[in-house]
Structures are given as structure tokens and as C-alpha cells.
Amino acid sequence: MQANFVIATPAISCILNKNATEACKARVHYDDQNFYVAAVEGGEYVFKIMNSEDSKNPAITEVQTYAMSFLCQNGLPAQTVLPTVSGQQISLEEMDCGFGLQKYLVRLLTYLPGVTISKVPLIPNLLYEAGKMAATMDTVLQKMEHPNISILQREGFIWSLSNVPLLEAYIGPLDGDPLQELVKSIIHHYKTSVEPKRCHFRTCINHGDFNDLNVLVQADENGDYKISGILDFGDMNYGYYIHELAITIMYMMTEHPDPVQVGGPILAGWESVIPLNEMEKDCLYLLVMSRFCQSLVLARYSVTLHPENAEYLMITSRKGVGILKKLWKLGKKEVEKMWFKAAAEFSHTK
Structure with a gap:
């Protein structure tokens, strides 16, 4: 099926094969704009407008789009793109999204059924499946070939867990907040305890944002939730x-009433596909802590740039501060003991 995009301001109208749509509703996203589209003749889609910064780099969007199709071809629940009438998977369009006329990359994607995993009880079996799915996804992505795949190196990418020390340039909004000292301590431990061991980590292509809002689930005939989609x-x-x-682990913790208990089942699911080596095990706690720091610091920083989006930007941050403090108080040894013991016990039940 082919698609044609017609952009109107201030509303966005998405026309599929020149037929009017039945519904076009906005969907919240951290950076981009997403619109749910229901076509009159049937079919559900997501019309995605990339943010202006990412729209300047169509090559990386092309690789990301290909990765989604590659995962789908290998049996994983990822979206696929519908080409335009001219056969393009991505189109560069000029429009006003509230900041004056700018050019944005747009795509029409298949719609995946389900609700975000954040909306259902995170029972151990579902957490196990999340860990297993994340590991399976990375093993499949590692087999992917594309002429521009090297663009995923992304040196200096602030959300990469390889670049945690870069957070030091963004902690200004935490001035006067005791959280700032905790973040500084974790960054210090990252530098001294994680970076020296990185040479022992196994490389791969990361999705990089396997979080509670990017994983969809759907109930099966028994009422058990299964993962039905991987987004973004x-x-x-x-x-x-x-x-x-x-x-x-970090993001699933933000949705659990007892966050520390999340690590065991996810770890068990992950290791059913990719067992960790000793250096990876030794760094897991600090890497989870570092991801909390990335989320908290960059959310606060983003609010200073876009205060109108504060409610959405601070979703994870509001929950994460307490969890981060609790993990820090428990300490690396105690948290690891709980995670690895629970993972071993859970694995025996599978």
C-alpha cells in the first residue's frame, strides 16, 4: 500500500491514496510529533514528524527505519514504514509546527496494537519477557547490514551510556538541589569503575530506549500480557x-511498586539469551544508576528549554529520584545480591 502526505497548518491532514482519513489524533512523544491515523477504508497508522534537529540528518533516520523493517522480518514486533506515492520511505516537508516554517522529515508507519507496558501490572513473568525481548532484539540488530550503518557510532550522543561523563555539562539546573551531589558521585564512580572495564563489554547495536512507554503489550486468550510492539x-x-x-531495568523500575525487585526477572530473561560475563555483571548496578542520572539530568535541562512540556518531560524524573536515592542507600553489593539471586531462582522455574 502506498501513501501520500498532505500537510495543512495548524491541523495536520494525512491522506492515504488520496482518500480522507477518519481520525487523526496527536500522540505525545519526547522529541517528535506522532499522529494516530485511521483511514476511512480501514487500516490504522502512525504519522510521525521528526523533530527539527533530527530532520537535518536523514541518513540516520533511514538506518533506523531499515532496522525496524529488519526486526519485523525476523519476527519481532516492530513498526514498518509505508512508502509515499513516489516510492520514498521518508519525505522532507516544510511546515509550521509552532516554531515558524521549518523542514521536517515525515514517515507513515504501521500501527501496532496494545497498550504501553506502563499501564499493566509488571508481574515477574512479564518482566522476564521484557528482558528476553530486549536481548533478542539486540542479537538480531547485530546481524543487520546497511551501507550507512556506521552512522550509528554517534560519538558524543548524550543518551549513550558510553557518554555518562558528558552529563557534567548539563547539571546546572540542579544547582542547590542535593540531587546534584548524588549525580556527581555516580558520574565519578562511572569514570573509576565502569570505564576501565568497558574493554571487556561485548559490542552491539542498541535500541537505546527500551523503556516503559516504548514497549507495547497485549493480553492473550488467557489474559496474560505479551509484548506486542517495540517503538521509537x-x-x-x-x-x-x-x-x-x-x-x-532502569525504566521498568519506574513502573513497579517495589522497584528493586524488577532487576531479577529482567536479568533472568536477558541471560536466557545472552549470559553476562563477569565484568558486565560487576558494572550493571552502576550502569542502571547512570541511566537514572541521564534521565533525571536531561529532563531537568530540557524543561529549561521547553517549560511548556514540563509535565511530560518530568514523567520519569518524578518517579526516578526516589528510586535512585533508594538504590544508592542500599549500595552496589546489596542490590546486586538481590538481583542475581532472584535471577537464578527465577531461571530455575523456567
Whole structure:
């Protein structure tokens, strides 16, 4: 099926094969604009407008789009893109999204059923499946070939867990907040305890944002939730398997009534696909802590730039501060003991 995009300001109208749409509703996103589209003749889609900064780099969007199709071809629940009438997967359009006329990359994607995993109880079996899915995804992405794949190196990418020390340039909004000293301490421990061991980490391509709002689930005939979708490949980068695991644990913790209990089942699911080596195990706690720091610091910084989006930008931050402090108080040894013991026990039940 082909698609044609017609942009109107202030409303956005998406026309599929020149037929009017039944519905076009905005969907919230951290950087981009997403619109749910229901076509009159049937079919559901997501019309995605990339943010202005990412729109300047169509090559990386092309690789991300290809990765989604590659995962789908390999049996994973990722969106695929519908080409325009001229056969393009991505189109550069000039429009006003509230900041004057600018050029934005747009795509029409398939719509995946389900609700975000944040909306359902995170029972151990579902957490296990999340860990297993994240690991499976990275093993599949590692097999992907593309002429521009090197663009995923992304040196200096602030959301990469390889670049945690770069947060030091963004902690100004935390001045006067005791959280700033905790963040500085974690960055210091990252430099002294994680960076020297990085040479022992196994490299891969990371999704980079396997979080509670980017994972969809759907109930099966027994009422058990299964993962039905993986969204948002905008943070893809060359990294390490252990990074994806740390990111997954961190975000799922923000949705659990007892966050520390999340690590065990996710770890068990992950290691059913990719067992960790000793250096990776030793760094997992600090990498989870570092991801909390990235989320908290960059959210605060983003609010200074876009105060009108404060409510959305601070979703994870509001929950994360308390969890970060609790993990820090418990300490590396105690948290690791709980995670790895629970993972071993859970694995025996599978």
C-alpha cells in the first residue's frame, strides 16, 4: 500500500491514496510529533514528524527505519514504514509546527496494537519477557547490514551510556538541589569503575530506549500480557549489550511498586539469551544508576528549554529520584545480591 502526505497548518491532514482519513489524533512523544491515523477504508497508522534537529540528518533516520523493517522480518514486533506515492520511505516537508516554517522529515508507519507496558501490572513473568525481548532484539540488530550503518557510532550522543561523563555539562539546573551531589558521585564512580572495564563489554547495536512507554503489550486468550510492539528507534547507537539491559531495568523500575525487585526477572530473561560475563555483571548496578542520572539530568535541562512540556518531560524524573536515592542507600553489593539471586531462582522455574 502506498501513501501520500498532505500537510495543512495548524491541523495536520494525512491522506492515504488520496482518500480522507477518519481520525487523526496527536500522540505525545519526547522529541517528535506522532499522529494516530485511521483511514476511512480501514487500516490504522502512525504519522510521525521528526523533530527539527533530527530532520537535518536523514541518513540516520533511514538506518533506523531499515532496522525496524529488519526486526519485523525476523519476527519481532516492530513498526514498518509505508512508502509515499513516489516510492520514498521518508519525505522532507516544510511546515509550521509552532516554531515558524521549518523542514521536517515525515514517515507513515504501521500501527501496532496494545497498550504501553506502563499501564499493566509488571508481574515477574512479564518482566522476564521484557528482558528476553530486549536481548533478542539486540542479537538480531547485530546481524543487520546497511551501507550507512556506521552512522550509528554517534560519538558524543548524550543518551549513550558510553557518554555518562558528558552529563557534567548539563547539571546546572540542579544547582542547590542535593540531587546534584548524588549525580556527581555516580558520574565519578562511572569514570573509576565502569570505564576501565568497558574493554571487556561485548559490542552491539542498541535500541537505546527500551523503556516503559516504548514497549507495547497485549493480553492473550488467557489474559496474560505479551509484548506486542517495540517503538521509537530514535536513540539507536553502537554500544554494548550490557547497556541495553541496564536501560531496560532502569525504566521498568519506574513502573513497579517495589522497584528493586524488577532487576531479577529482567536479568533472568536477558541471560536466557545472552549470559553476562563477569565484568558486565560487576558494572550493571552502576550502569542502571547512570541511566537514572541521564534521565533525571536531561529532563531537568530540557524543561529549561521547553517549560511548556514540563509535565511530560518530568514523567520519569518524578518517579526516578526516589528510586535512585533508594538504590544508592542500599549500595552496589546489596542490590546486586538481590538481583542475581532472584535471577537464578527465577531461571530455575523456567
